[in-house]
Amino acid sequence: MILLDHVDKVYQTGHGPTQVLTDVNLQVMRGERLAIIGGNGAGKSTLIRIISGIEQPTRGVVDCRMRISWPLAFSGAFQGTLTGVDNVRFICRIYGQDWREALEFVEDFSQLGKYLKEPIKTYSSGMRARLAFAISMMIEFDCYLLDEVFAVGDARFQARCQEELFGKRGDRAFIIVSHDARFLFDHCERGSVLRSGVLTHYPSLVEAQESHDEYMRSGT
Template identity: 40%
Template structure:
């Protein structure tokens, strides 16, 4: 479970304040895949980073009772001068999982070939996303933070990503950011819409999609 309590996030850029989250209160239940919907720039990725601990909050607090993944798709998840294999080994040590087993899993899943042993700074954005998704899915988290990653790759890789994600969702939850509403319907049970600093949670993802579409058409 993840609880947002009076959560605020404010950015100050060149003297201008932008409020991304304005005293938000919400509960994301355990073992539920929740779609996080909103316009570009609404703050979806910012919220994922704060929940993971990668970004500080401006006010309020985030409470959790399980292990949460790093935000998959966030470029800052990996050190650019380390290889894909070295980054995987580092993550395994952080989370206390079997290093060799995780490296073997990611090398097979991400399909990076020899690039797995090259510095991450040489990767395309798609390659980084495949590495991040493989590392995340290779660890049993209570909640996965997913940001558009399953859209990466050819049709076969997308299918493989969906299948492994669905398998993890049998025992875990997720916060899932995607602009593909078809993918959201397929992979999420509930939904939350972020708009103008406010978050609206829906137990049925179809209600969240309807709210999101109303915002887009307004």
Template identity: 40%
Template sequence: MIVFQDISKGFWVRGEYRPVISNLNLTLPSGRSLALLGRNGAGKSTLLSIVAGTLRPDTGRVISDGSISFTVGFSGSFHGDMTGAQNTRFVARVYGVDTDELTDFVQDFAEIGEHFHMPVRTYSAGMRSRLAFGISMGIRFDTYLIDEATATGDARFRQKSSEVFRARMAQSSAIMVSHSMADIRKFCDAGLVLHDREIEVFDDVEDAIKRHETLMK
């Protein structure tokens, strides 16, 4: 369960304060995979960052009775001079999981060969994505946060990623941002639509998609 209590967030743009989320009070149920839909700039990624704890709201707080992931596939926090293995071990220590188990899982999953023991700054964007997605899937969370990142690479790797991701979703909740309605339908069973700084909740993901598509017209 994730509870939003009086959450508000905005940003200063050219001397003008622009609110993104206003006085949000909402309880998200456990055991559901929720699509988070809305126009570009509506505040979806901002809301995920607030849930993840990487961005402070201007007012209010988020309460959860379970563990929440960092944004799945996010590689922006990697230290470029550290190897993939070193970054993996660092994340394992931060989240209190077994370093050897996570390292073994990520090395096997990411399929980047000897690059796993080379500095991340030498990686291509695809290799960074594989490493980040592997670390995300290698740690068990009660709720996963996904922002346009379910897989990367060739068809075989995407299939493998999808299978691992689906296995995680069978035992955990999720909040997923994606412009792909195919992915939304594949992984989500309910939906949230962020519009005009407020969230509408839909028990059926198809109803959420219909509302989103109406707003996009």
């Protein structure tokens, strides 16, 4: 279970404090699939980062009782000067997983071959994306956080990613941020809408999406 209780997030910026999240309450149970909908700058990514534990709330409590992934993305989470293999080892060590087994999976999934022994900074963006996704899949989590993750890669790669994530890991919880309504309808049961840092829950994804569309049309 993931529980967010009265969470506020305030950033100190050059022009004073900016409140990004206001009194966010959220509960996600094991195996649940939640979509988070919101316009640009509504605070979606900040919310995901707070759930993942890489940022701390300014006020309020985050209580996690399951293994939560880092926000899956096709970049980040690794070190450019190190090789693909070294990155795999480092991340495995952090999460206490056997790296030999993980490396086999990464080799198989990323299909990077000998490039895995080259520094990541020499990779093309497509190669990076393949490695990043493989690395995200080598550690097993109970809940996966997806932040606009399927925006990159060709159709075949996307299909493989989706099979790995939603097929093989169909029993896990997911929290998904996306502007792609179809993607959300394919994978989520429930939806919550974020408007200027305030999170509102809806009984179904359809209602959440309708409410969001109406809000966007009203132009406020």
